[in-house]
Amino acid sequence: MSDIILTTEGVAKSFGKFRALSGITASFPRGKLTAIIGPNGAGKSTYFNLISGAFPPSAGRIVFEGRDITGTAQHRYAALGIAKSFQITTVFPQVTVLENVRVALQALVSRFNIWMPRGDLAGLAEKAADLLNVVGISQHRERLAGSLAHGEQRALEIAMALASNPRLLLLDEPTAGMSPEETRSMMDLIVKLASERTVILVEHKMKLVMGISDRLLVLHHGELLAEGTPDDIRRNETVKRVYLGQREH
Amino acid sequence: MLPAEFVARCKRHRVVLSVVFLLIFPLVMPFKAIAVNILIYGLFALGFNLLFGTLGLLSFGHAALFGGGAYACGIAIVHYGAPWWLGIFAGLLGGMLIAAIIGALAIRTRGIYFAMVTLALAQCVYFVAYQASDFTGGENGLRGIDVRDINLFGLHINFVDPLNRYYVVAAFVAAALFVLSRILASPFGAVLEAVRENEARARACGYDVRATRFVAFVISGGFCGLAGALQALHLSIVPIETLYYQTSGLVVMMALLGGMGTFFGPFIGAGVFLLLENLVSLWTVHWQLVVGAAFVACVLFFPRGIWGTILLGRAK
Ligand SMILES: Nc1ncnc2c1ncn2[C@@H]1O[C@H](COP(=O)(O)OP(=O)(O)OP(=O)(O)O)[C@@H](O)[C@H]1O
Numbered sequence: 276m277s278d279i280i281l282t283t284e285g286v287a288k289s290f291g292k293f294r295a296l297s298g299i300t301a302s303f304p305r306g307k308l309t310a311i312i313g314p315n316g317a318g319k320s321t322y323f324n325l326i327s328g329a330f331p332p333s334a335g336r337i338v339f340e341g342r343d344i345t346g347t348a349q350h351r352y353a354a355l356g357i358a359k360s361f362q363i364t365t366v367f368p369q370v371t372v373l374e375n376v377r378v379a380l381q382a383l384v385s386r387f388n389i390w391m392p393r394g395d396l397a398g399l400a401e402k403a404a405d406l407l408n409v410v411g412i413s414q415h416r417e418r419l420a421g422s423l424a425h426g427e428q429r430a431l432e433i434a435m436a437l438a439s440n441p442r443l444l445l446l447d448e449p450t451a452g453m454s455p456e457e458t459r460s461m462m463d464l465i466v467k468l469a470s471e472r473t474v475i476l477v478e479h480k481m482k483l484v485m486g487i488s489d490r491l492l493v494l495h496h497g498e499l500l501a502e503g504t505p506d507d508i509r510r511n512e513t514v515k516r517v518y519l520g521q522r523e524h
Numbered sequence: 525m526l527p528a529e530f531v532a533r534c535k536r537h538r539v540v541l542s543v544v545f546l547l548i549f550p551l552v553m554p555f556k557a558i559a560v561n562i563l564i565y566g567l568f569a570l571g572f573n574l575l576f577g578t579l580g581l582l583s584f585g586h587a588a589l590f591g592g593g594a595y596a597c598g599i600a601i602v603h604y605g606a607p608w609w610l611g612i613f614a615g616l617l618g619g620m621l622i623a624a625i626i627g628a629l630a631i632r633t634r635g636i637y638f639a640m641v642t643l644a645l646a647q648c649v650y651f652v653a654y655q656a657s658d659f660t661g662g663e664n665g666l667r668g669i670d671v672r673d674i675n676l677f678g679l680h681i682n683f684v685d686p687l688n689r690y691y692v693v694a695a696f697v698a699a700a701l702f703v704l705s706r707i708l709a710s711p712f713g714a715v716l717e718a719v720r721e722n723e724a725r726a727r728a729c730g731y732d733v734r735a736t737r738f739v740a741f742v743i744s745g746g747f748c749g750l751a752g753a754l755q756a757l758h759l760s761i762v763p764i765e766t767l768y769y770q771t772s773g774l775v776v777m778m779a780l781l782g783g784m785g786t787f788f789g790p791f792i793g794a795g796v797f798l799l800l801e802n803l804v805s806l807w808t809v810h811w812q813l814v815v816g817a818a819f820v821a822c823v824l825f826f827p828r829g830i831w832g833t834i835l836l837g838r839a840k
């Protein structure tokens with residue numbers, strides 16, 4: 276296995292006339308936690324959405340494990356081995372927590388069976404319960420997902436992303452809107468997950484990810500401003516200017 | 525509002541309870557012909573509700589699926605001398621086929637565009653049926669669907685007798701309710717919930733949202749086609765209006781009245797609508813005004829519909 280899991284080659288995205296992202300070329304090492312940082316509106320989510328297949332790039336290529344996946348339909352990503360959680364929480368609110376994860380697991384085995392009772396799909400409920408344990412919300416399994424606290428919904432979303440046992444996990448601001456305690460436990464969870472798979476994390480609070488990331492990419496105004504280890508980034512003058520100008524966290 | 529535990533228990537036995545209702549209904553209902561109509565439109569609304577209630581897709585073209593089923597059944601019997609059961613089978617397939625054609629084009633769109641595209645395509649079907657008068661009877665409707673006896677496995681039933689007729693139709697409705705219940709409880713039913721609840725997440729989980737919608741549309745066409753076929757047998761004629769957009773509007777009203785996304789609501793909606801229509805038209809020719817006002821009041825004050833409100837209480 277190559278030690279590069281994902282490469283983007285000059286990927287760009289325009290919304291109408293507005294160029295949200297100029298050609299970004301970057302590689303992501305396997306088994307590492309890479310954080311994409313940058314101030315609000317830098318283009319992080321746009322870049323994230325291109326990597327995760329929410330929409331195709333206006334230009335450039337995306338290569339995953341040596342394979343060009345540019346323009347691949349979103350619903351094929353889970354089978355490729357890529358999963359994500361969105362910046363805005365997306366769960367199935369009117370469905371129980373356990374069923375949320377069970378449906379996510381079901382995508383791998385049954386999509387169009389209209390006759391069998393869904394409970395007869397062997398092992399899914401047990402696996403779902405295991406995943407809820409991993410993210411630490413198994414006590415809420417029978418509750419409706421929409422009734423969970425914000426932080427718990429985010430954890431549920433990560434459990435659903437883990438259902439496809441992805442080799443690459445993409446997280447867009449997983450701590451957005453969280454209380455300090457929730458943020459801390461989410462960070463612990465991310466570190467735990469990153470020990471078993473490649474993680475790409477989008478975050479605009481630089482301080483939060485400095486301690487846990489192996490590598491950082493800094494985006495600003497849709498361009499790749501800098502990349503390197505946390506120490507490289509901390510010493511980088513341009514980055515300092517961008518973040519200092521903002522009096523960032 | 526009924527106690528939640530009671531509702532949950534009823535839900536587990538929803539098919540049995542529905543069948544019991546179907547058995548008793550004609551005994552308490554003075555007008556047998558209306559009772560048959562209620563079942564047929566209830567089944568039509570059930571098929572519509574599978575898209576609207578379960579998947580959140582508002583189609584304004586369901587007349588094409590209902591009418592398509594009615595015409596397929598009628599044409600099989602009138603032009604090809606098919607036996608009654610083959611006519612019903614043709615109706616089921618006809619509904620699914622038209623649903624596949626309309627669905628393939630319409631599922632690319634969403635919201636108001638989906639409603640408009642389905643409406644336009646259904647009007648195309650109406651136009652074709654209107655023009656192909658050698659086959660469909662054109663504006664006079666398709667006449668001569670004359671089924672007097674139902675023979676099945678040596679069983680001989682006089683279909684002209686209103687109560688017999690009711691129970692024959694009820695048998696098909698019971699089968700449809702059983703099938704629907706299986707579908708909702710199946711893995712595909714889980715996917716339908718997922719797509720309705722959050723499309724982006726469903727896609728990220730690995731579900732092809734378009735394909736899911738398409739399959740649901742075709743299944744909906746099966747239910748609506750079956751209802752249309754039963755309608756053709758019941759009326760002995762397929763009026764061209766069956767395909768008209770008013771029929772599409774009618775089923776939207778019935779589904780909303782009963783409660784979108786409820787299992788038995790479509791039958792309650794169809795029942796209330798048709799009973800109101802029949803009773804009010806006895807004392808005024810402006811019955812549409814009264815029924816329309818009742819519909820508006822229901823949507824405004826009981827957005828969950830009659831059945832949804834009984835089960836879950838009023839929406840906050
Ligand atoms: N669908 C869209 N249509 C038009 N403009 C968009 C769209 N999505 C994003 N943009 C613009 O592109 C720029 C980059 O947005 P993006 O969401 O990628 O930023 P971000 O770095 O994720 O910011 P944040 O930290 O606030 O999440 C912003 O100026 C935004 O307004």
Ligand SMILES: [Mg+2]
Nearest residue numbers: 319320321362
């Ligand atoms: Mg963002």
